[in-house]
Amino acid sequence: MGYNCVVCVKQVPDTKRITGQAMKEDGxxxxxxxxxxxxxxDANAIEEAxxxxxxxxxxxxxxxxxxxxxxxxxxxxxxxGVDRVILITDRRAAASDTLATSYILSRAVSKLKPDIVxxxxxxxxxxxxxTGPQLSEKLGIPVIxxxxxxxxxxxxxIKVRRNVGNxxxxxxxxxxxxxxxxxxxxxxxxxxARRMMKFKKARCPAEIAxxxxxxxxxxxxxxxxxxxxxxxxxxxxxxxxxxxxDLDDIGADLAWCGRDGSPTKVHRIQSVVLAGGEYxxxxxxxxxxxxxxxxxxxxxxxx
Amino acid sequence: xIGVNRQGEVWVFAEQEDGKLSDVPxxxxxxxxxxxxxxxxxxxxxxxxxxxxxLADTLIAHGADKVYLAEDRRLAHYQATTYRHVICQLAExxxxxxxxxxxxxxxxxxxxxxxxxxKCGLTADCTDLQIxxxxxxxxxxxxxxxxxxxxxxxxxxxxxxxxxxxxxxxxATVREGVMVMPKPDPSRQGKVIRCPAGLEAVAAxxxxxxxxxxxxxxxxxxxxxxxxxxxxxxxxxxFRLIWDLANCLGAAVGGSRAAVDLGFVDHDHQVGQTGTTVxxxxxxxxxxxxxxxxxxxxxxxxxxxxxxxxxxxPILSIAHYGIVGDLNDVIPKLIKAIRGGERIxxxxxxxxx
Numbered sequence: 320m321g322y323n324c325v326v327c328v329k330q331v332p333d334t335k336r337i338t339g340q341a342m343k344e345d346g347x348x349x350x351x352x353x354x355x356x357x358x359x360x361d362a363n364a365i366e367e368a369x370x371x372x373x374x375x376x377x378x379x380x381x382x383x384x385x386x387x388x389x390x391x392x393x394x395x396x397x398x399x400g401v402d403r404v405i406l407i408t409d410r411r412a413a414a415s416d417t418l419a420t421s422y423i424l425s426r427a428v429s430k431l432k433p434d435i436v437x438x439x440x441x442x443x444x445x446x447x448x449x450t451g452p453q454l455s456e457k458l459g460i461p462v463i464x465x466x467x468x469x470x471x472x473x474x475x476x477i478k479v480r481r482n483v484g485n486x487x488x489x490x491x492x493x494x495x496x497x498x499x500x501x502x503x504x505x506x507x508x509x510x511x512a513r514r515m516m517k518f519k520k521a522r523c524p525a526e527i528a529x530x531x532x533x534x535x536x537x538x539x540x541x542x543x544x545x546x547x548x549x550x551x552x553x554x555x556x557x558x559x560x561x562x563x564x565d566l567d568d569i570g571a572d573l574a575w576c577g578r579d580g581s582p583t584k585v586h587r588i589q590s591v592v593l594a595g596g597e598y599x600x601x602x603x604x605x606x607x608x609x610x611x612x613x614x615x616x617x618x619x620x621x622x
Numbered sequence: 623x624i625g626v627n628r629q630g631e632v633w634v635f636a637e638q639e640d641g642k643l644s645d646v647p648x649x650x651x652x653x654x655x656x657x658x659x660x661x662x663x664x665x666x667x668x669x670x671x672x673x674x675x676x677l678a679d680t681l682i683a684h685g686a687d688k689v690y691l692a693e694d695r696r697l698a699h700y701q702a703t704t705y706r707h708v709i710c711q712l713a714e715x716x717x718x719x720x721x722x723x724x725x726x727x728x729x730x731x732x733x734x735x736x737x738x739x740x741k742c743g744l745t746a747d748c749t750d751l752q753i754x755x756x757x758x759x760x761x762x763x764x765x766x767x768x769x770x771x772x773x774x775x776x777x778x779x780x781x782x783x784x785x786x787x788x789x790x791x792x793x794a795t796v797r798e799g800v801m802v803m804p805k806p807d808p809s810r811q812g813k814v815i816r817c818p819a820g821l822e823a824v825a826a827x828x829x830x831x832x833x834x835x836x837x838x839x840x841x842x843x844x845x846x847x848x849x850x851x852x853x854x855x856x857x858x859x860x861f862r863l864i865w866d867l868a869n870c871l872g873a874a875v876g877g878s879r880a881a882v883d884l885g886f887v888d889h890d891h892q893v894g895q896t897g898t899t900v901x902x903x904x905x906x907x908x909x910x911x912x913x914x915x916x917x918x919x920x921x922x923x924x925x926x927x928x929x930x931x932x933x934x935x936p937i938l939s940i941a942h943y944g945i946v947g948d949l950n951d952v953i954p955k956l957i958k959a960i961r962g963g964e965r966i967x968x969x970x971x972x973x974x975x
Contacts, residue, residue: 332776353776416743417734417744418737418738418741418742418743418744421738444775444776445746445775446746446747446895446896447734447744447746447747448730448734448746449730449733449734449737449744449746450734451734452702452730452731452734452735452738453734453735453737453738455735456706456734456735456738456739457738461702461703461827461828462702462731462735463828464702464727464730464731465727465731478831482727483727483728484726484727485727485835485836485837485838486833486834486835486836487833487834488830488832488833488834489830489831489832489833490828490829490830490831491828491829491831492827492828492829493827496827575741581743582741582742582743582786582788582789583743583744583745583771583784583785583786584756584758584784584785584786584787585782585783585784586754586756586768586770586783586784586785587782587783588780588781588782588783589780589781589782589783590780598928598938598939598941598942598943598944599942599943599944600943600944600945600946601943601944601945602945602947603945603946603947603948603951603952603955604955605955605958605959607945608945608952608955608956608958608959609959609962611927611943611945611956611959612956612959612960612962613959615904615925615927620903620904620924620925621847621871621904621960
């Protein structure tokens with residue numbers, strides 16, 4: 320028997336490689352200045368799911384919520400070998416906090432009837448580690464956080480070793496379950512060249528519509544819609560159409576989505592501005608260093 | 623779902639393991655007291671476990687007015703489902719206005735599921751908590767005396783202040799070491815309120831087969847001097863320099879998140895918003911540029927020495943002493959000067975004796 324694994328991933332700004340001004344003048348984040356990547360620990364979650372499929376059979380589906388540009392993370396998942404990818408995109412989902420996000424994801428994930436839901440432990444843009452546990456609560460299934468090693472999976476029972484910071488635990492649980500995966504759990508397999516050749520052309524309907532706006536600037540909306548439909552069908556025939564769901568497709572209650580569904584609100588955003596330092600500079604010479612050490616000894620900081 | 627309750631208490635989740643309280647809840651008692659006094663409401667600790675009643679006195683001595691105590695054998699080992707159930711039940715009954723959790727591995731497992739069940743907001747890893755007013759951008763109502771949840775975000779490029787004004791309790795997690803633990807006062811009086819766990823109908827889904835705890839290998843919080851390295855150190859091998867300098871000072875070794883992510887040093891050594899917050903007598907930052915998350919974890923050190931080859935590095939803006947130069951060149955010189963200094967100190971002490 321195989322397992323139906325669903326992995327939730329997030330496309331994040333690469334906070335380690337920030338280019339240009341990260342903040343706009345109005346105090347909002349300038350996403351254009353931040354290159355987007357698939358959140359690193361989500362890649363570990365995908366790898367864990369692929370390893371389960373390799374050992375036991377079954378399927379791996381990947382779900383992400385975001386702008387159509389988040390399809391890049393889904394294509395990356397396809398290169399690595401997942402079976403199915405789904406983009407949840409909807410203007411009404413904008414400004415969702417972790418609570419609203421976990422609600423929306425729960426509506427989509429439960430449609431897929433998973434045995435095992437996998438999330439990265441945390442995303443590098445917010446570092447909150449909240450969405451995984453909250454998704455488990457919304458799905459009404461148990462959560463095992465900080466998976467470091469999958470020890471056993473047989474029948475309807477899973478046994479894992481989890482890293483609890485000051486040590487580790489071995490826990491077991493019946494399926495279905497949600498696990499959050501640590502970076503130390505595995506090394507994600509590289510994208511497969513053959514799959515890359517095939518799936519680099521995969522697109523979601525919103526991406527196609529956007530392309531047509533550029534390619535057919537003078538066409539009427541009807542003409543564009545007809546062309547979009549044709550291209551979607553063509554991609555679908557070749558297995559290259561990325562499924563796209565909106566909030567209606569997943570039957571989400573709008574009261575729990577987006578800004579209205581998010582109890583946390585931004586009160587204030589401050590760009591980090593550094594005041595000029597008043598430090599005493601010592602030259603990087605033997606004498607300079609010795610002077611500094613002498614001073615630290617004198618005021619009893621050292622010695 | 624719990625609405626706004628101005629009479630609601632300030633709660634701190636009293637994390638314990640095997641009958642021993644973690645440091646964070648005791649640290650949070652200090653900040654919790656401050657918030658509770660501004661709001662003129664009691665400060666309460668929420669203590670769950672099996673045979674943990676004796677911990678209530680410690681919580682009261684550190685500032686709790688009340689301790690909600692739920693003891694049950696099903697709470698002996700932590701798991702999210704049972705703990706969440708008890709806390710949500712208590713929250714529905716007493717309707718606190720603020721709930722604080724330590725951002726420990728356990729707290730980060732528990733707090734999100736509690737917030738999810740209560741359908742309230744939660745802000746992770748706050749570096750400060752204040753009380754203040756908030757007016758929504760297109761509203762004319764000002765919400766008074768909200769919990770301002772302050773944290774760096776987006777790789778340290780911004781500091782965000784988060785509020786939740788309609789769906790309460792206002793919840794936040796805080797890392798260990800961020801708040802200063804108040805001095806215990808054994809004469810303080812408080813009330814212990816025994817609460818039923820109410821777990822009869824709740825199945826605990828996890829079977830905990832084996833637990834292994836290793837004592838912390840690094841005690842950054844207790845160190846008088848910390849020598850920390852960042853991405854500028856260049857490699858795990860070159861991090862030897864940091865260890866050498868620390869060894870000759872009897873100091874602990876710290877690392878920035880970049881150094882930890884690059885594998886130069888283990889996560890136990892990480893200083894900053896998502897690592898440990900420290901306040902040593904001397905903090906020596908080597909090759910650390912000083913992202914706001916890092917500074918949040920060390921800027922209250924009594925003395926800061928920054929060694930960096932970039933004169934515009936943000937770390938210098940909070941340093942007391944700075945050496946602009948190549949750390950590969952400066953650190954050996956520093957070690958030499960300190961060894962010489964030791965001789966001087968010993969000579970002085972010998973002369974006194």
